[in-house]
Amino acid sequence: MKFTVSKDSFLxxxxxxxxxxxxxxxxxxxxxxxxxxKEGEVTLTAYNLEMGMKKEIFCECKEEGEIVIKAxxxxxxxxxxxxxxxxxxxxxxxxxxxxxxxxxxxxxxxEASDFPEMxxxxxxxxxxxxxxxxxxxxxxxxxxxxxxxxxxxxxTGLNISIENGILxxxxxxxxxxxxxxxxxEIEKNxxxxxxxxxxSEVIKLAEEYQEEVKIKIGSRLISFVIGEYVFIARLFDxxxxxxxxxxPETFKQSLKINxxxxxxxxxxxxxxxxxxxSTPLRLLLDEKEATLSCATSIGxxxxxxxxxxxxxxxxxxxxxxxxxxxLKACDEENINIKFNGPSAAVTIMPEEEKSEKFLYLIxxxxxx
Numbered sequence: 029m030k031f032t033v034s035k036d037s038f039l040x041x042x043x044x045x046x047x048x049x050x051x052x053x054x055x056x057x058x059x060x061x062x063x064x065x066k067e068g069e070v071t072l073t074a075y076n077l078e079m080g081m082k083k084e085i086f087c088e089c090k091e092e093g094e095i096v097i098k099a100x101x102x103x104x105x106x107x108x109x110x111x112x113x114x115x116x117x118x119x120x121x122x123x124x125x126x127x128x129x130x131x132x133x134x135x136x137x138x139e140a141s142d143f144p145e146m147x148x149x150x151x152x153x154x155x156x157x158x159x160x161x162x163x164x165x166x167x168x169x170x171x172x173x174x175x176x177x178x179x180x181x182x183x184t185g186l187n188i189s190i191e192n193g194i195l196x197x198x199x200x201x202x203x204x205x206x207x208x209x210x211x212x213e214i215e216k217n218x219x220x221x222x223x224x225x226x227x228s229e230v231i232k233l234a235e236e237y238q239e240e241v242k243i244k245i246g247s248r249l250i251s252f253v254i255g256e257y258v259f260i261a262r263l264f265d266x267x268x269x270x271x272x273x274x275x276p277e278t279f280k281q282s283l284k285i286n287x288x289x290x291x292x293x294x295x296x297x298x299x300x301x302x303x304x305x306s307t308p309l310r311l312l313l314d315e316k317e318a319t320l321s322c323a324t325s326i327g328x329x330x331x332x333x334x335x336x337x338x339x340x341x342x343x344x345x346x347x348x349x350x351x352x353x354x355l356k357a358c359d360e361e362n363i364n365i366k367f368n369g370p371s372a373a374v375t376i377m378p379e380e381e382k383s384e385k386f387l388y389l390i391x392x393x394x395x396x
Contacts, residue, residue, distance in 0.1 A: 029093025030117040031065040033085055035128060038070075038114055039106040041083040042099065044257065045074035047229050048081050049099040057142045060096035063116070064140070065089045073146055074099065079226045079261040080146040091117075094140035097124055105133050146260060152246035155190070155214050159234040159241050159254070164359070165197045165208045166231045168386060171353040172199035172206035173224035180269075185221040187268040190214050199224070200271055204350050205389040206357065207271075218245055221268050226261035233257055274389065276375060279366040281339030283313065284379055287363045289333070291355045293320050297329045298348040308345030308393035313337055313367075322348070344370045345393035354388035370395070 042061060050058030053076070062073040070087040074080060095118045106114065111129040118124045124137040166186070174183035180202070187198040195212040199205070233254040234241055242253040245263075252259040294309065297320045301307045312319040315337060321330040344367065354376050355363075362379040376388040 029063075029065050029095060030091040030115070031070055031087040031089040032113055032115045033070060033087040035106065035109065035112055035114045037085050039103070041072050041085055042103050042106060044233065045072055045081050045083065046099050046103055047074075047232070048076055048079050048259075049074045050076040055142075055144075057096050057138050058144075059098060059100070060138055060143070061099045061102060062094065062096050062140060062143045064094045065116075066092045073143075075144060075146040077144065078223065079229065079259070081229075081260075082146060082258045083256055093118060095122065095124060096138040096140055096143050097135070098138075101135065102126075105135075147249055149244045149246040149249045149251045149260065152244050152250075153216050153218050155216055155218065155243050155245070157195075157212075157214070157241045157243060159238055161195070161210060161212075162241055163231045163234055165195065165210060166227055168208040168357045168359070169197045169199040169206040170224055170228060171357065172201055172204050172388075174201035182221055182264050182266065182268060184224055185264045185268075186224050186227050187219070187221050189217075189219040191217050191219070198268070198271060200269055203347070203391050204354070205271055205274065205387075206354070207387040209384050209386070219268075220245055220250065221264040222250055222261055223264070226259075230254070230259055230261075233259065274373065275387075276366070276368055276373065279339075279368055279375070281313065281337070281342070281367040281369070283318070283338075283365040283367070284336040285363060285365065287355055287358050287361055290363075291352070293331050293333060294348060294352055294355065297322055297331050298352065300324045300326045300329050301348050302326070304347045304349040305393075307348075308395060309348040309351065310343060310345055310395065312341075312343040313339075314341035339367070342367070342370050343395065344374070345395040346374065346390060347393055350390045354390060357388065358386060360385070 045061055053059055058076055064071040067089050069084050071084045073082045109128040115127040122137045124135050126133040183201050189196050195210045197208045230252050237255040244251045250263055301322055307324050310321045318335045319332050360378050364377050364379045366375045374390045
């Protein structure tokens, strides 16, 4: 194999593919990027068995061939090379020569035949989604995806559905729930669960390219075409959690408040909290005033502010990080926070009751 390619284009592709390269894998070949050169183009492929990415780049190909090169090493070499062109040549012993100007690296590659074939979605539903909508919906829910697989791996996924012209994203980790809804002109009805890690990588590409995202949803796989990149990921099997069972239908208390004012107060009082799971943020609500407070080994903090509150007085304990993440995800200035006493979940929604744009639910912490 022998080809010459623009260093900037090649490095850009390697940097993006590096995001999905396997780390400390039991299969060393998964820690590499597959380079496949043929007339006029070189294809770069990274695949870790759960998700993969592919990019084709124009090149001057003098000899066709394939090889796998350690991704991190290739990235480091390209970053430090001068010149505008990179020449890569390999021989039958898997020795790879990377040249630019007067600099030459001789490194060992890996057999391309050992690299697992990245699957493709041949049949399924095709939809096109606006990149800005996709990014906003993901950012408004991804924080509630579980980071630990545990006994319910599906908690690490994001449930995406379209039904009757409503696009909906749902995330749940057992302690909180995030729902975002948006009207869409997409007529097809779909429902699937994709890995939170995978969709996070997708929106990184979508933010950079600001183009429509072409999505193909198969029975086990999903593919995203963004710019000249193809991203593929596995879908979760089975039904998603029936989250509707935990959504309260009635409420005993209601608090209407400016999101930014509450966010500032929570951030100030939470400065003393090191572990949000063991140290609750205390919220005391009465008819005219609210008090936020916490007590830790570092010290104590308390802040009072006027509120628009309906219902009987009570005090509730909340995970400060969960509350902050939910507030930051609200994209409306005024919100409505609803309660059913100190032992039930807190529900955050738009102030306009008819709006279903977002809903965040947080389980309380026990107060001592």
